[in-house]
Amino acid sequence: VSPADWHLTVGQESCPRRQPAGETRNSTLRMAAVGTEALDLSRLLTQVTSPIPHTSPKVSIVGTGSVGMACAFAMITQGHVSRVALMDLNKAKADGEAADLRHGAAFVKPVTIESGGDAAVTAGSDVIVLTAGARQRVGETRVELVGRNAKIFAGMVPPLLEASPDAVIIVVSNPCDALTSITAAIARGMGWPEGRVFGSGTCLDSSRFRSLLSSKLGVASSNVHAYILGEHGDTSVPVWSQAFFGGLRLADRLPGLLASPPPPDGAAQAEREGDDDPLVASLRGIPEEVVQAAYSVIKAKGYTNWAIGLAAARLCEAVLRNDRAIIPVSVPAKGHHGIVHEVCLSLPAVVGERGVEAVVNMQLSPEEKRLLRVSADAVHQMQLGLSE
Numbered sequence: 001v002s003p004a005d006w007h008l009t010v011g012q013e014s015c016p017r018r019q020p021a022g023e024t025r026n027s028t029l030r031m032a033a034v035g036t037e038a039l040d041l042s043r044l045l046t047q048v049t050s051p052i053p054h055t056s057p058k059v060s061i062v063g064t065g066s067v068g069m070a071c072a073f074a075m076i077t078q079g080h081v082s083r084v085a086l087m088d089l090n091k092a093k094a095d096g097e098a099a100d101l102r103h104g105a106a107f108v109k110p111v112t113i114e115s116g117g118d119a120a121v122t123a124g125s126d127v128i129v130l131t132a133g134a135r136q137r138v139g140e141t142r143v144e145l146v147g148r149n150a151k152i153f154a155g156m157v158p159p160l161l162e163a164s165p166d167a168v169i170i171v172v173s174n175p176c177d178a179l180t181s182i183t184a185a186i187a188r189g190m191g192w193p194e195g196r197v198f199g200s201g202t203c204l205d206s207s208r209f210r211s212l213l214s215s216k217l218g219v220a221s222s223n224v225h226a227y228i229l230g231e232h233g234d235t236s237v238p239v240w241s242q243a244f245f246g247g248l249r250l251a252d253r254l255p256g257l258l259a260s261p262p263p264p265d266g267a268a269q270a271e272r273e274g275d276d277d278p279l280v281a282s283l284r285g286i287p288e289e290v291v292q293a294a295y296s297v298i299k300a301k302g303y304t305n306w307a308i309g310l311a312a313a314r315l316c317e318a319v320l321r322n323d324r325a326i327i328p329v330s331v332p333a334k335g336h337h338g339i340v341h342e343v344c345l346s347l348p349a350v351v352g353e354r355g356v357e358a359v360v361n362m363q364l365s366p367e368e369k370r371l372l373r374v375s376a377d378a379v380h381q382m383q384l385g386l387s388e
Helices: 025-032 066-078 091-102 142-163 176-189 203-217 278-284 286-301 306-320 366-387
Strands: 059-062 083-087 112-116 127-130 168-171 197-199 325-332 344-352 355-359
Touching: 059 066, 059 142, 066 083, 066 091, 066 306, 083 091, 091 112, 127 142, 127 306, 142 168, 142 176, 142 366, 168 176, 168 306, 176 197, 176 325, 176 344, 176 366, 197 344, 197 355, 203 278, 203 286, 203 306, 203 325, 278 286, 306 325, 306 344, 325 355, 344 366
Parallel strands: 059 083, 059 127, 083 112, 127 168, 168 197
Antiparallel strands: 197 325, 325 344, 344 355
Protein backbone atom coordinates (compact mmCIF):
# COMPACT_ATOMS: atom_id res chain seq x y z
CA VAL A 1 0.00 0.00 0.00
CA SER A 2 0.97 3.64 -0.26
CA PRO A 3 2.70 5.23 2.75
CA ALA A 4 -0.12 7.78 2.67
CA ASP A 5 -2.46 4.97 3.79
CA TRP A 6 -0.43 4.14 6.92
CA HIS A 7 -1.90 5.61 10.09
CA LEU A 8 0.38 4.99 13.06
CA THR A 9 -1.29 5.41 16.46
CA VAL A 10 1.01 4.81 19.39
CA GLY A 11 -0.31 2.37 22.00
CA GLN A 12 -3.29 0.97 20.04
CA GLU A 13 -3.55 -2.67 19.01
CA SER A 14 -5.23 -1.62 15.76
CA CYS A 15 -1.98 -0.15 14.45
CA PRO A 16 -1.07 -1.98 11.18
CA ARG A 17 2.39 -2.66 12.57
CA ARG A 18 3.80 -1.92 16.00
CA GLN A 19 6.89 0.26 16.03
CA PRO A 20 9.63 -1.77 17.76
CA ALA A 21 11.79 -0.10 20.39
CA GLY A 22 14.56 1.92 18.83
CA GLU A 23 12.89 2.11 15.40
CA THR A 24 12.00 5.54 14.06
CA ARG A 25 8.83 6.50 12.29
CA ASN A 26 10.84 6.95 9.09
CA SER A 27 12.10 3.37 9.21
CA THR A 28 8.47 2.22 9.59
CA LEU A 29 7.60 4.13 6.44
CA ARG A 30 10.65 2.62 4.77
CA MET A 31 9.30 -0.87 5.46
CA ALA A 32 6.19 0.03 3.50
CA ALA A 33 8.41 0.40 0.44
CA VAL A 34 9.62 -3.20 0.68
CA GLY A 35 6.61 -4.45 -1.28
CA THR A 36 4.11 -7.26 -0.82
CA GLU A 37 6.50 -9.85 -2.35
CA ALA A 38 8.75 -9.69 0.72
CA LEU A 39 6.12 -9.74 3.47
CA ASP A 40 3.15 -11.94 4.37
CA LEU A 41 0.30 -9.46 4.66
CA SER A 42 -2.51 -12.03 4.84
CA ARG A 43 -3.34 -10.99 8.40
CA LEU A 44 -3.88 -7.41 7.26
CA LEU A 45 -5.26 -7.65 3.73
CA THR A 46 -7.76 -9.88 1.97
CA GLN A 47 -6.35 -10.34 -1.52
CA VAL A 48 -8.87 -9.72 -4.30
CA THR A 49 -6.58 -9.97 -7.31
CA SER A 50 -2.88 -10.34 -7.98
CA PRO A 51 -0.91 -7.07 -8.25
CA ILE A 52 0.32 -6.31 -11.75
CA PRO A 53 3.92 -5.44 -12.59
CA HIS A 54 4.85 -1.80 -12.97
CA THR A 55 3.39 -0.32 -16.14
CA SER A 56 3.80 3.35 -15.24
CA PRO A 57 6.54 5.42 -16.89
CA LYS A 58 10.03 5.37 -15.42
CA VAL A 59 12.45 8.30 -15.29
CA SER A 60 16.12 7.75 -14.48
CA ILE A 61 18.37 10.55 -13.32
CA VAL A 62 22.09 10.00 -13.86
CA GLY A 63 24.09 12.02 -11.37
CA THR A 64 22.89 12.76 -7.85
CA GLY A 65 24.55 16.11 -7.42
CA SER A 66 22.65 19.31 -6.73
CA VAL A 67 21.12 19.50 -10.23
CA GLY A 68 20.11 15.85 -10.42
CA MET A 69 18.44 15.96 -7.02
CA ALA A 70 16.65 19.23 -7.81
CA CYS A 71 15.23 17.52 -10.90
CA ALA A 72 14.17 14.46 -8.88
CA PHE A 73 12.60 16.60 -6.16
CA ALA A 74 10.65 18.68 -8.69
CA MET A 75 9.28 15.63 -10.50
CA ILE A 76 8.29 13.83 -7.32
CA THR A 77 6.64 16.79 -5.61
CA GLN A 78 4.79 17.80 -8.78
CA GLY A 79 3.54 14.23 -9.23
CA HIS A 80 4.84 13.87 -12.79
CA VAL A 81 6.16 10.34 -12.33
CA SER A 82 5.58 7.31 -10.12
CA ARG A 83 8.89 5.51 -10.81
CA VAL A 84 12.26 7.18 -10.37
CA ALA A 85 15.74 5.66 -10.52
CA LEU A 86 18.82 7.48 -9.25
CA MET A 87 22.19 6.44 -10.62
CA ASP A 88 25.57 7.65 -9.49
CA LEU A 89 29.04 6.12 -9.64
CA ASN A 90 29.07 6.91 -5.93
CA LYS A 91 26.44 4.29 -5.12
CA ALA A 92 26.33 5.21 -1.44
CA LYS A 93 25.40 8.78 -2.40
CA ALA A 94 22.62 7.56 -4.70
CA ASP A 95 21.32 5.18 -2.01
CA GLY A 96 21.35 7.93 0.60
CA GLU A 97 19.50 10.40 -1.62
CA ALA A 98 16.90 7.77 -2.52
CA ALA A 99 16.33 6.90 1.14
CA ASP A 100 16.00 10.57 2.06
CA LEU A 101 13.33 11.06 -0.61
CA ARG A 102 11.49 7.89 0.40
CA HIS A 103 11.23 9.13 3.97
CA GLY A 104 8.88 11.84 2.73
CA ALA A 105 6.69 9.43 0.80
CA ALA A 106 3.64 10.13 2.95
CA PHE A 107 3.56 13.73 1.73
CA VAL A 108 3.55 13.15 -2.04
CA LYS A 109 1.75 11.00 -4.55
CA PRO A 110 2.80 7.32 -4.55
CA VAL A 111 6.27 6.90 -6.03
CA THR A 112 8.79 4.07 -6.22
CA ILE A 113 12.40 5.23 -5.90
CA GLU A 114 15.32 2.98 -6.87
CA SER A 115 19.03 3.67 -6.69
CA GLY A 116 22.25 2.12 -7.90
CA GLY A 117 25.79 2.67 -9.09
CA ASP A 118 25.52 1.49 -12.70
CA ALA A 119 23.20 1.39 -15.70
CA ALA A 120 21.34 -1.70 -14.44
CA VAL A 121 19.17 0.43 -12.14
CA THR A 122 18.04 2.53 -15.13
CA ALA A 123 16.90 -0.46 -17.23
CA GLY A 124 13.55 0.00 -18.92
CA SER A 125 13.47 3.78 -18.55
CA ASP A 126 11.15 5.94 -20.61
CA VAL A 127 13.25 9.05 -19.98
CA ILE A 128 16.87 9.35 -18.87
CA VAL A 129 18.11 12.72 -17.63
CA LEU A 130 21.89 13.17 -17.78
CA THR A 131 23.13 15.53 -15.07
CA ALA A 132 26.44 13.80 -14.32
CA GLY A 133 29.78 15.26 -15.23
CA ALA A 134 32.76 17.19 -13.95
CA ARG A 135 32.39 20.70 -12.58
CA GLN A 136 34.52 23.48 -14.00
CA ARG A 137 37.76 23.95 -12.07
CA VAL A 138 39.20 27.33 -11.18
CA GLY A 139 41.13 28.57 -14.20
CA GLU A 140 39.86 25.78 -16.44
CA THR A 141 38.67 26.73 -19.94
CA ARG A 142 35.32 25.55 -21.30
CA VAL A 143 37.20 23.48 -23.91
CA GLU A 144 39.09 21.71 -21.14
CA LEU A 145 35.85 21.12 -19.25
CA VAL A 146 34.04 19.68 -22.26
CA GLY A 147 37.07 17.49 -22.94
CA ARG A 148 36.87 15.94 -19.48
CA ASN A 149 33.10 15.50 -19.71
CA ALA A 150 33.36 14.03 -23.21
CA LYS A 151 35.51 11.22 -21.78
CA ILE A 152 32.97 10.65 -19.00
CA PHE A 153 30.07 10.52 -21.47
CA ALA A 154 31.92 8.16 -23.83
CA GLY A 155 32.01 5.54 -21.08
CA MET A 156 28.68 6.35 -19.44
CA VAL A 157 26.22 6.74 -22.31
CA PRO A 158 26.45 3.41 -24.26
CA PRO A 159 25.43 1.18 -21.29
CA LEU A 160 22.50 3.50 -20.59
CA LEU A 161 21.27 3.25 -24.18
CA GLU A 162 21.64 -0.52 -24.14
CA ALA A 163 19.66 -0.81 -20.89
CA SER A 164 16.80 1.40 -22.14
CA PRO A 165 16.59 1.09 -25.94
CA ASP A 166 13.25 2.94 -26.13
CA ALA A 167 14.12 5.86 -23.86
CA VAL A 168 14.29 9.56 -24.60
CA ILE A 169 17.60 11.08 -23.43
CA ILE A 170 17.70 14.63 -22.05
CA VAL A 171 21.18 16.12 -21.62
CA VAL A 172 21.42 18.71 -18.83
CA SER A 173 25.15 18.54 -18.02
CA ASN A 174 27.31 21.45 -19.16
CA PRO A 175 28.52 22.54 -21.61
CA CYS A 176 25.05 21.41 -22.67
CA ASP A 177 25.23 21.91 -26.45
CA ALA A 178 28.59 20.18 -26.94
CA LEU A 179 27.58 17.25 -24.71
CA THR A 180 24.26 16.94 -26.54
CA SER A 181 26.20 16.64 -29.81
CA ILE A 182 28.42 13.96 -28.29
CA THR A 183 25.48 12.00 -26.87
CA ALA A 184 23.50 12.26 -30.12
CA ALA A 185 26.53 10.98 -32.08
CA ILE A 186 26.84 7.96 -29.77
CA ALA A 187 23.11 7.27 -30.16
CA ARG A 188 23.30 7.50 -33.96
CA GLY A 189 26.20 5.08 -33.94
CA MET A 190 24.01 2.62 -32.03
CA GLY A 191 21.16 2.95 -34.54
CA TRP A 192 18.92 5.28 -32.55
CA PRO A 193 16.47 7.46 -34.55
CA GLU A 194 16.85 11.24 -34.69
CA GLY A 195 15.05 13.25 -32.05
CA ARG A 196 15.37 10.79 -29.18
CA VAL A 197 18.34 12.75 -27.78
CA PHE A 198 18.13 16.45 -27.04
CA GLY A 199 19.53 18.93 -24.52
CA SER A 200 17.83 21.26 -22.06
CA GLY A 201 19.62 24.08 -23.89
CA THR A 202 18.04 27.52 -23.52
CA CYS A 203 14.83 26.21 -21.98
CA LEU A 204 15.97 27.81 -18.70
CA ASP A 205 17.42 30.90 -20.41
CA SER A 206 14.05 31.53 -22.06
CA SER A 207 12.30 31.15 -18.71
CA ARG A 208 14.66 33.73 -17.22
CA PHE A 209 14.00 36.01 -20.22
CA ARG A 210 10.22 35.76 -19.80
CA SER A 211 10.47 36.24 -16.04
CA LEU A 212 12.55 39.41 -16.33
CA LEU A 213 10.35 40.76 -19.13
CA SER A 214 7.19 40.13 -17.15
CA SER A 215 8.70 41.92 -14.15
CA LYS A 216 9.50 45.00 -16.26
CA LEU A 217 6.08 44.95 -17.93
CA GLY A 218 4.13 44.27 -14.76
CA VAL A 219 2.27 41.17 -15.97
CA ALA A 220 2.39 37.42 -15.35
CA SER A 221 5.21 35.61 -17.14
CA SER A 222 2.60 33.26 -18.64
CA ASN A 223 1.39 36.24 -20.69
CA VAL A 224 4.84 36.95 -22.14
CA HIS A 225 6.07 34.78 -25.01
CA ALA A 226 9.72 35.20 -25.89
CA TYR A 227 12.69 33.00 -26.70
CA ILE A 228 16.41 32.84 -26.16
CA LEU A 229 17.94 30.64 -28.89
CA GLY A 230 21.42 29.43 -29.82
CA GLU A 231 24.10 28.41 -27.36
CA HIS A 232 23.28 27.81 -23.71
CA GLY A 233 26.02 30.26 -22.84
CA ASP A 234 27.53 33.62 -23.58
CA THR A 235 26.53 33.78 -27.28
CA SER A 236 22.82 33.08 -26.75
CA VAL A 237 20.46 35.09 -28.95
CA PRO A 238 17.38 37.00 -27.69
CA VAL A 239 14.68 36.87 -30.36
CA TRP A 240 13.10 40.31 -30.02
CA SER A 241 11.43 40.02 -33.42
CA GLN A 242 9.15 37.29 -32.02
CA ALA A 243 8.62 38.57 -28.48
CA PHE A 244 4.92 38.96 -27.67
CA PHE A 245 3.15 40.61 -24.76
CA GLY A 246 -0.56 39.80 -24.48
CA GLY A 247 -0.76 39.19 -28.22
CA LEU A 248 1.14 42.37 -29.06
CA ARG A 249 4.50 42.03 -30.81
CA LEU A 250 6.81 44.23 -28.75
CA ALA A 251 8.92 45.22 -31.76
CA ASP A 252 5.84 46.72 -33.46
CA ARG A 253 5.52 49.32 -30.71
CA LEU A 254 9.17 49.40 -29.69
CA PRO A 255 11.18 48.97 -32.93
CA GLY A 256 14.33 50.02 -31.12
CA LEU A 257 14.41 46.56 -29.55
CA LEU A 258 15.41 44.90 -32.82
CA ALA A 259 19.09 44.02 -33.04
CA SER A 260 21.17 46.25 -35.30
CA PRO A 261 24.06 44.95 -37.42
CA PRO A 262 27.55 46.03 -36.34
CA PRO A 263 28.96 49.13 -38.09
CA PRO A 264 31.46 48.70 -40.94
CA ASP A 265 35.10 48.47 -39.90
CA GLY A 266 36.35 51.88 -38.83
CA ALA A 267 32.91 53.45 -38.75
CA ALA A 268 31.49 54.99 -35.62
CA GLN A 269 28.59 53.24 -33.93
CA ALA A 270 25.48 55.03 -35.11
CA GLU A 271 22.89 55.98 -32.54
CA ARG A 272 20.14 53.39 -32.67
CA GLU A 273 16.47 54.17 -32.73
CA GLY A 274 15.16 54.13 -29.21
CA ASP A 275 18.48 54.89 -27.48
CA ASP A 276 16.76 57.80 -25.73
CA ASP A 277 13.69 55.74 -24.77
CA PRO A 278 13.96 54.64 -21.09
CA LEU A 279 11.63 51.66 -21.62
CA VAL A 280 13.56 50.37 -24.64
CA ALA A 281 16.87 50.90 -22.85
CA SER A 282 15.60 49.00 -19.83
CA LEU A 283 14.32 46.07 -21.88
CA ARG A 284 17.51 45.92 -23.96
CA GLY A 285 19.47 45.22 -20.81
CA ILE A 286 17.52 42.02 -20.06
CA PRO A 287 19.47 39.61 -22.34
CA GLU A 288 22.71 40.51 -20.56
CA GLU A 289 20.96 39.88 -17.23
CA VAL A 290 19.95 36.45 -18.57
CA VAL A 291 23.55 35.62 -19.54
CA GLN A 292 24.87 36.80 -16.18
CA ALA A 293 22.09 35.15 -14.13
CA ALA A 294 23.89 31.85 -13.58
CA TYR A 295 27.16 33.61 -12.74
CA SER A 296 25.36 35.74 -10.15
CA VAL A 297 23.78 32.72 -8.49
CA ILE A 298 27.07 30.79 -8.53
CA LYS A 299 28.83 33.75 -6.93
CA ALA A 300 26.18 33.86 -4.19
CA LYS A 301 25.72 30.15 -3.41
CA GLY A 302 28.39 28.26 -5.34
CA TYR A 303 26.18 26.53 -7.92
CA THR A 304 22.79 26.66 -9.63
CA ASN A 305 20.24 23.87 -9.26
CA TRP A 306 16.62 24.72 -8.48
CA ALA A 307 15.66 26.50 -11.70
CA ILE A 308 17.40 23.99 -13.98
CA GLY A 309 15.82 21.19 -11.94
CA LEU A 310 12.38 22.67 -12.62
CA ALA A 311 13.25 23.08 -16.30
CA ALA A 312 14.36 19.45 -16.59
CA ALA A 313 11.19 18.29 -14.81
CA ARG A 314 9.10 20.25 -17.33
CA LEU A 315 10.89 18.56 -20.22
CA CYS A 316 10.27 15.14 -18.66
CA GLU A 317 6.61 16.01 -18.23
CA ALA A 318 6.33 17.05 -21.89
CA VAL A 319 7.71 13.66 -22.96
CA LEU A 320 5.74 11.52 -20.52
CA ARG A 321 2.43 13.26 -21.24
CA ASN A 322 3.11 13.61 -24.96
CA ASP A 323 2.38 17.32 -24.60
CA ARG A 324 3.85 18.18 -28.00
CA ALA A 325 4.83 21.45 -26.34
CA ILE A 326 6.97 23.99 -28.18
CA ILE A 327 10.08 24.48 -26.05
CA PRO A 328 13.55 25.81 -26.99
CA VAL A 329 15.87 22.81 -26.61
CA SER A 330 19.27 21.84 -27.98
CA VAL A 331 18.94 19.96 -31.28
CA PRO A 332 21.10 19.39 -34.39
CA ALA A 333 21.07 22.83 -36.00
CA LYS A 334 22.85 22.35 -39.33
CA GLY A 335 20.70 23.62 -42.19
CA HIS A 336 18.58 25.92 -40.01
CA HIS A 337 18.96 29.68 -40.54
CA GLY A 338 22.11 29.24 -42.62
CA ILE A 339 24.05 27.23 -40.04
CA VAL A 340 26.68 25.08 -41.78
CA HIS A 341 28.37 23.35 -38.81
CA GLU A 342 27.44 20.00 -37.27
CA VAL A 343 26.46 21.46 -33.91
CA CYS A 344 23.56 21.32 -31.50
CA LEU A 345 21.92 24.63 -30.60
CA SER A 346 18.60 25.58 -29.08
CA LEU A 347 15.74 26.12 -31.49
CA PRO A 348 11.98 26.07 -30.76
CA ALA A 349 11.00 22.41 -31.03
CA VAL A 350 7.92 20.23 -30.58
CA VAL A 351 8.63 17.95 -27.60
CA GLY A 352 6.50 14.83 -27.15
CA GLU A 353 6.74 11.16 -26.26
CA ARG A 354 9.29 10.47 -29.02
CA GLY A 355 11.50 13.34 -27.95
CA VAL A 356 11.91 16.15 -30.47
CA GLU A 357 9.27 15.55 -33.13
CA ALA A 358 9.79 18.73 -35.17
CA VAL A 359 11.68 22.03 -35.22
CA VAL A 360 9.65 25.21 -35.70
CA ASN A 361 10.75 27.23 -38.74
CA MET A 362 10.67 30.51 -36.83
CA GLN A 363 10.98 33.69 -38.85
CA LEU A 364 14.01 35.61 -37.58
CA SER A 365 15.33 39.00 -38.54
CA PRO A 366 18.52 39.07 -40.68
CA GLU A 367 20.55 40.21 -37.66
CA GLU A 368 19.13 37.47 -35.43
CA LYS A 369 20.11 34.90 -38.05
CA ARG A 370 23.62 36.32 -38.15
CA LEU A 371 23.91 36.17 -34.37
CA LEU A 372 22.65 32.58 -34.40
CA ARG A 373 25.42 31.67 -36.85
CA VAL A 374 27.93 33.40 -34.54
CA SER A 375 26.60 31.22 -31.73
CA ALA A 376 27.01 28.13 -33.91
CA ASP A 377 30.60 29.14 -34.67
CA ALA A 378 31.35 29.43 -30.94
CA VAL A 379 30.05 25.92 -30.20
CA HIS A 380 31.86 24.56 -33.28
CA GLN A 381 35.16 26.06 -32.12
CA MET A 382 34.66 24.45 -28.71
CA GLN A 383 34.09 21.08 -30.35
CA LEU A 384 37.15 21.49 -32.57
CA GLY A 385 39.20 21.85 -29.39
CA LEU A 386 38.33 18.25 -28.50
CA SER A 387 40.33 16.91 -31.43
CA GLU A 388 43.39 19.06 -30.88
